[in-house]
Each structure stands twice: as C-alpha cells, then as structure tokens.
Amino acid sequence: MSITPAVNRRILLAAHPQGLPRPADFRLDTQPVPTPAEGQVLLRTLYLSLDPYMRNLMDEIGPGYAPPIPLGAPVVGGTVNRVVASRHSRFQEGALVLGNAGWQDYALSDGSDLTPLGEMAQPSLALGGLGMPGFTAYVGLLDIGQPRPGETVVVGAATGAVGAVVGQLARLKGARAVGIASGPDKCRYAVETLGFDACLDRHNPHWAEDLAAACPDGIDVYFESVGGEVLDAVLPLLNSGARIPLCGFIAHYNERTTAGPDRLPRLLATLLPKRVRLQGFVVFDHYAERFEAFRRDMTTWVQAGDLTLREDMVHGLEAAPEAFIGLLQGRNFGKLVVRVAGD
Amino acid sequence: MSITPAVNRRILLAAHPQGLPRPADFRLDTQPVPTPAEGQVLLRTLYLSLDPYMRNLMDEIGPGYAPPIPLGAPVVGGTVNRVVASRHSRFQEGALVLGNAGWQDYALSDGSDLTPLGEMAQPSLALGGLGMPGFTAYVGLLDIGQPRPGETVVVGAATGAVGAVVGQLARLKGARAVGIASGPDKCRYAVETLGFDACLDRHNPHWAEDLAAACPDGIDVYFESVGGEVLDAVLPLLNSGARIPLCGFIAHYNERTTAGPDRLPRLLATLLPKRVRLQGFVVFDHYAERFEAFRRDMTTWVQAGDLTLREDMVHGLEAAPEAFIGLLQGRNFGKLVVRVAGD
Numbered sequence: 193m194s195i196t197p198a199v200n201r202r203i204l205l206a207a208h209p210q211g212l213p214r215p216a217d218f219r220l221d222t223q224p225v226p227t228p229a230e231g232q233v234l235l236r237t238l239y240l241s242l243d244p245y246m247r248n249l250m251d252e253i254g255p256g257y258a259p260p261i262p263l264g265a266p267v268v269g270g271t272v273n274r275v276v277a278s279r280h281s282r283f284q285e286g287a288l289v290l291g292n293a294g295w296q297d298y299a300l301s302d303g304s305d306l307t308p309l310g311e312m313a314q315p316s317l318a319l320g321g322l323g324m325p326g327f328t329a330y331v332g333l334l335d336i337g338q339p340r341p342g343e344t345v346v347v348g349a350a351t352g353a354v355g356a357v358v359g360q361l362a363r364l365k366g367a368r369a370v371g372i373a374s375g376p377d378k379c380r381y382a383v384e385t386l387g388f389d390a391c392l393d394r395h396n397p398h399w400a401e402d403l404a405a406a407c408p409d410g411i412d413v414y415f416e417s418v419g420g421e422v423l424d425a426v427l428p429l430l431n432s433g434a435r436i437p438l439c440g441f442i443a444h445y446n447e448r449t450t451a452g453p454d455r456l457p458r459l460l461a462t463l464l465p466k467r468v469r470l471q472g473f474v475v476f477d478h479y480a481e482r483f484e485a486f487r488r489d490m491t492t493w494v495q496a497g498d499l500t501l502r503e504d505m506v507h508g509l510e511a512a513p514e515a516f517i518g519l520l521q522g523r524n525f526g527k528l529v530v531r532v533a534g535d
Numbered sequence: 536m537s538i539t540p541a542v543n544r545r546i547l548l549a550a551h552p553q554g555l556p557r558p559a560d561f562r563l564d565t566q567p568v569p570t571p572a573e574g575q576v577l578l579r580t581l582y583l584s585l586d587p588y589m590r591n592l593m594d595e596i597g598p599g600y601a602p603p604i605p606l607g608a609p610v611v612g613g614t615v616n617r618v619v620a621s622r623h624s625r626f627q628e629g630a631l632v633l634g635n636a637g638w639q640d641y642a643l644s645d646g647s648d649l650t651p652l653g654e655m656a657q658p659s660l661a662l663g664g665l666g667m668p669g670f671t672a673y674v675g676l677l678d679i680g681q682p683r684p685g686e687t688v689v690v691g692a693a694t695g696a697v698g699a700v701v702g703q704l705a706r707l708k709g710a711r712a713v714g715i716a717s718g719p720d721k722c723r724y725a726v727e728t729l730g731f732d733a734c735l736d737r738h739n740p741h742w743a744e745d746l747a748a749a750c751p752d753g754i755d756v757y758f759e760s761v762g763g764e765v766l767d768a769v770l771p772l773l774n775s776g777a778r779i780p781l782c783g784f785i786a787h788y789n790e791r792t793t794a795g796p797d798r799l800p801r802l803l804a805t806l807l808p809k810r811v812r813l814q815g816f817v818v819f820d821h822y823a824e825r826f827e828a829f830r831r832d833m834t835t836w837v838q839a840g841d842l843t844l845r846e847d848m849v850h851g852l853e854a855a856p857e858a859f860i861g862l863l864q865g866r867n868f869g870k871l872v873v874r875v876a877g878d
Contacts, residue, residue, distance in 0.1 A: 255804065255807075255808045256808035256809065257807075257808040416803075419799075419800065419803055423799075438803065438806055438807050439807070440807065441800065441803045441804070441807070444800040444803065444804070447800060450795060450796035450797050450798070450800065450801070451795050451796065451797060452793060452794050452795020452796060452797055453793035453794065453795060453797065454793050454794060454795055454796065454797050454798050454799070455793070455797050455798070455799040456762075456766075456797075456798040456799050456802055457762065457784065457787040457790060457793065458793070459799055459802070460759075460762055460781065460784045460787065460815075461598065461784070461787070462815075463781055463813065463814075463815035464598075464600075464781050464782070464783070464784070464815040464816075464817070465598045465599035465600040465815070465817060466599065466815060467814075467815050467816055467817060467820065468814075468815050469812065469813070469814045469815075470806065470812070470813040470814075471806075471810075471811075471812045471813075472803075472805075472806035472807040472808070472809060472810050472811050472812075473807075473810055474807070474808060474810060477810065
C-alpha cells in the first residue's frame with residue numbers, strides 16, 4: 193500500500209448515452225493524486241460497485257432522487273475504500289470504509305459520506321448483499337411487499353444483486369419464490385443454489401406461459417425492478433390485493449422511444465379491480481430507520497448458511513465501462529463488482 | 536302507487552358497445568310485471584343511479600370486480616325502490632329500500648341485496664353523496680389518500696358524484712382542494728359552492744399550465760378517476776410521498792385503441808423517484824368496516840351545511856341510455872340520477 197501514488201485514474205462521463213451506453217460515452221483520464229486538506233481523508237478504491245441506477249444519472253436530466261452526473265466528471269458509484277492518508281480525527285490511516293468515491297482510483301472525502309467497515313473477511317459484500325442492493329431487497333420485499341407464508345413472490349433478474357436476495361428472503365418468510373433470469377445457467381443456479389421454487393428463462397420463447405404455470409395460485413408480490421415485458425407477463429397473474437414494490441425498471445432505462453402501444457390503460461385496468469398497491473421507493477430514505485436491523489438480520493442469515501451471496505467480479509478500473517454496459521444487458525451473473533486495487 | 540301494474544319496462548343491453556355507447560346498444564323491452572314467490576319482494580324503481588363503472592360491465596369481458604352484463608339482460612344499476620308487494624318477513628309493503636333493480640320499472644329480490652332506507656326527505660341521495668359514490672370518495676380520500684392539513688388534493692370531474700365529495704372532504708380535513716371540470720359553469724360552481732380552492736376548465740387549452748399554477752406546492756394526493764391527459768398533467772406535479780387512490784379511469788373506458796406513445800415508462804419513472812403509492816380500490820370491499828362511519832359523518836356534515844350534494848336528475852326510464860352516454864362525455868352536472876317513477 194503506497195501513500196504517495198503517482199496518478200489517479202478516473203473514468204469520466206464523456207457524453208450522455210443515447211440508449212444503451214457505448215464505450216465512447218466514457219473517457220479514461222489521469223490526474224495527480226489529490227492531497228487531503230485539514231478535515232479530509234484520501235481514499236484508495238479497492239472495490240467499485242456497478243448498479244443499474246447509475247444509468248439514470250448519466251442522462252442530461254436526472255431521475256429526481258439524485259443529481260445527474262455532469263459531463264467531464266467521474267461516474268458516481270459506491271465503493272469500498274482504504275483510508276491511505278488522513279487529516280480527519282475520526283478516520284485512521286489504514287481504516288476500511290464504505291464510501292462513494294466513484295469510478296476512480298483515489299478520492300477525497302470529508303468523512304460525512306463514509307461508513308467504517310471494521311475488519312470484514314469479504315469487504316466487497318458491503319457493496320452487494322450486505323449493502324445497498326441487499327438493503328433494497330430487504331426494505332422493498334419485507335416492508336413494502338410484506339409477503340405472507342404460502343404467498344407467491346415473483347422477481348425479475350433473479351440472480352442479480354437485488355433479485356437473489358429478494359427470492360431468498362421470500363423463502364425465509366415462508367413464501368414461494370419464482371424468478372425470471374436470462375439463460376439456463378442462471379435459472380439452474382436460482383433454483384439449485386438460491387432455493388427459488390421456479391425460475392423462468394427469458395430466452396425461452398414460452399417463458400411467459402411458463403410463468404403462469406409456475407404460479408398456479410397467482411402472484412401476491414411482484415418485486416419490480418425490470419418493467420417492460422416482464423411486467424406485461426405479470427399483470428394478468430396478479431392476485432387481488434397484490435403488492436408491487438417498485439425499485440427500478442431497467443428495461444426502460446435505455447429507451448429513446450415511447451413507441452406504442454400505450455400500456456398505461458392496461459396497467460390501470462389491472463391495478464383497480466385487483467386492488468393492487470404499486471409503491472415506488474428509494475432505498476436511501478430507509479437507512480436511518482432500518483439499516484441496522486438489515487445488517488443484523490442479513491449477517492445472521494449469511495453466517496447460518498441460509499442466504500447465499502454471489503459476486504461477479506471484474507478486474508481493473510478500466511474494465512468498468514464494458515462491465516456496466518453488460519449489466520444493462522443482463523450479462524452479469526451475481527452482484528457486479530470491479531476490483532480496482534488489491535487490498 | 537299501484538300494486539297491479541300493467542307492464543315492466545326494461546332497458547336491455549342489445550350489443551357490446553364499441554367505444555362510446557350508442558343508443559342502438561340498448562333496447563327497450565316490456566314484460567309482464569313479475570310476481571314474488573315466497574321469500575321475495577316486488578320492487579318498484581323510483582330512482583336509478585347512472586355511474587361510469589357500468590360502462591365496464593357492458594364489455595364482453597368484465598373488469599374482474601363484477602360480472603359482465605349478458606346481452607339481452609337489463610343493464611345493472613343501483614336503485615331506490617318502494618316495496619310494492621312482499622312475501623318476505625323482513626320487508627313490509629310500502630318500505631323504501633336501496634336495491635339493485637337495474638334499468639327497469641320492477642324487479643324481484645330475495646332481500647339479500649336490500650338496505651332499508653327508513654324515511655328520507657330526499658331518498659335519491661342514497662344513490663349519490665350518501666351512497667356508493669360518496670362512499671367511494673370517503674374511503675378513497677380518507678383511508679387511502681390520507682390528506683394532511685395544508686396538503687394539496689387534486690381531483691378530476693370535480694363536480695361529479697365522487698369528485699365533488701372528494702373536494703369537500705379534502706377541505707374539511709384542512710387540505711387545499713384543486714379540481715378539474717368541463718366548462719366555466721362547473722368550475723365556478725366548484726369554487727363558489729363546493730369550496731374548491733381552484734378549478735381548472737379542461738376546455739381551456741392552457742388548463743394543464745393553469746393546474747401547475749394552482750398547485751404551487753405540488754400535489755400530495757391525486758384522486759384518480761379519470762386517467763388520460765389529466766393523469767399526464769398531474770404526474771410532473773406530484774410531490775415526494777404522494778398518494779394516488781385509483782377508483783376509475785373514465786378517459787379509457789371507451790378506448791378501442793392502444794395507440795402510442797407508451798405512457799407506462801413515464802409513469803414508472805415518476806412513481807419511483809417520487810416514492811408514490813398508487814393504490815387500486817373497489818368500494819364494495821369496504822362496506823362492512825366503514826359504511827356506518829361514512830353515513831354518520833356524511834349525514835352530520837350535510838345537515839350542518841358543511842357539504843353540498845348536487846343532483847342532475849333526468850326523468851323517465853327511457854332517458855337512461857342518452858343520459859348515460861352523456862355521463863361518459865362529462866355532460867352531467869352533479870350526480871346523475873334517473874327519476875323512474877313518482878313516489
């Protein structure tokens with residue numbers, strides 16, 4: 193570990209993506225490593241989280257819950273960092289912290305956005321199942337979806353960072369878990385390793401019919417992070433009184449068109465007679481009240497072997513753009529993390 | 536009042552309407568007045584309620600919360616009836632009851648769907664503000680919308696059977712009430728008589744901009760009964776944490792097309808970052824738990840002059856089809872009721 197590094201590599205947003213991002217929308221840049229002022233720490237990024245929400249921050253107009261990334265600025269992102277220099281009384285040099293350093297090797301922080309991680313055997317999990325994506329699953333499923341024993345929970349992207357936790361939490365609460373994923377390997381993993389009751393392969397042209405067959409008692413909770421044709425297939429299967437926690441709609445993030453048909457009337461014509469509750473939520477709202485319970489519960493379940501967390505680790509900061517583009521196409525298998533530096 | 540009437544006029548569903556119903560979709564028919572069997576009563580219809588939901592029951596496939604009307608059967612509808620012959624121990628001849636006789640002069644009932652009305656000065660109100668539409672407003676606004684003092688409540692069809700009560704209840708709860716209605720007369724009435732803080736005229740091409748100006752602090756509760764361009768105008772004005780009780784979407788009831796643009800992605804992209812709760816409900820679910828409180832509260836408010844109920848009364852059963860078609864076009868002004876027979 194060097195405290196006098198040569199350069200800070202940064203991946204900047206070079207252009208607002210039109211639809212699916214292309215590599216040219218990003219630019220690698222090098223800068224001198226910054227020097228912390230009084231009250232600051234210098235962070236070295238060990239792991240960088242790649243998450244679908246970042247796509248929304250790349251548009252010229254932001255999504256509303258976080259500001260858009262300015263052109264020429266580093267792409268934002270949650271990170272696991274080592275404090276490599278400190279002029280801050282609360283953070284010692286060498287401490288491991290959860291931060292928001294973004295797509296770069298080094299960053300400064302005044303400490304206000306840092307969470308000490310202590311010593312973790314696998315600190316990258318703080319970006320996945322034990323961090324924001326796992327917490328999204330926990331709050332969305334348990335607090336908003338509220339599955340009851342014997343009910344059926346459906347989640348898209350069943351092996352992704354959020355979906356895998358949703359399915360496993362549903363099972364832990366006594367509900368049936370039905371997933372949707374891309375390809376037979378992910379589906380097999382969802383059933384055999386994660387314990388889903390069924391998982392439908394979206395590459396199978398009959399997947400929507402298979403979903404109906406896999407939900408003979410209908411759907412009570414649909415954890416919505418996909419939108420598009422998954423939502424289309426779910427709507428006719430919803431039971432009266434169903435709940436839809438809405439944390440994302442990745443199928444629409446790259447859309448540049450709003451070509452018809454208009455799917456809104458069908459949505460309303462489903463939600464009304466079926467008394468469905470569709471509830472948008474942003475996980476950042478819930479940290480103060482629920483994060484402690486989440487970390488305690490999740491740690492217990494992971495240590496007891498009741499919950500499996502899979503990572504899809506790519507290596508090197510320069511791999512981030514391609515990996516992120518793949519994430520938006522469902523090419524990752526598990527929580528996507530970039531290993532930026534050795535610990 | 537005759538107890539040996541000659542004929543029972545019935546208005547039957549002659550065809551499933553294609554889009555907006557036409558007079559030819561209905562057929563007037565006469566039958567002998569039926570004779571009650573043991574355990575039945577014969578009902579004379581005094582007042583017939585016309586409500587938008589009936590349009591949904593005229594399609595070949597029903598909306599899910601109630602069965603579709605078979606071709607050749609009388610159109611369904613809530614009614615105020617006089618019991619003109621009784622072979623039922625609980626109902627005396629001459630009693631005034633709330634029933635579901637539908638679009639006809641007479642009907643039989645086994646009493647299970649009848650509610651005694653006692654003596655009411657204005658029994659038709661049991662079809663409007665003191666009945667199902669008023670109860671829809673009460674449950675939807677108070678239990679689902681939950682307006683807090685100082686918040687802004689928006690409702691379409693502000694002078695209609697439901698909307699007028701929504702606006703007045705919002706004011707009674709200390710919220711601002713902003714309505715949307717068709718034409719300057721209705722808008723003036725909404726503000727001057729019902730006490731709305733503002734009412735926008737949808738015939739004004741600038742109404743959506745005016746809505747934004749009338750909601751300087753955004754919208755906290757949107758009582759959804761319209762859909763279409765009203766929903767479009769409301770979405771960008773919703774505040775974080777807004778609630779949308781969904782009781783109807785009259786703008787889409789007559790749609791035969793789902794031409795684009797696709798408005799679903801924009802809906803999701805609004806509900807998520809704004810943490811909006813969109814909740815479908817069907818008023819029939821809530822009678823057991825809430826109707827008694829509703830009748831007590833509403834009667835108190837009406838008697839105290841805190842709440843005004845306006846009826847749009849048309850005369851004669853044969854006027855029902857045209858009046859109903861006008862209802863779907865927003866031509867009524869107040870709760871639409873057909874006076875079928877003198878009391």
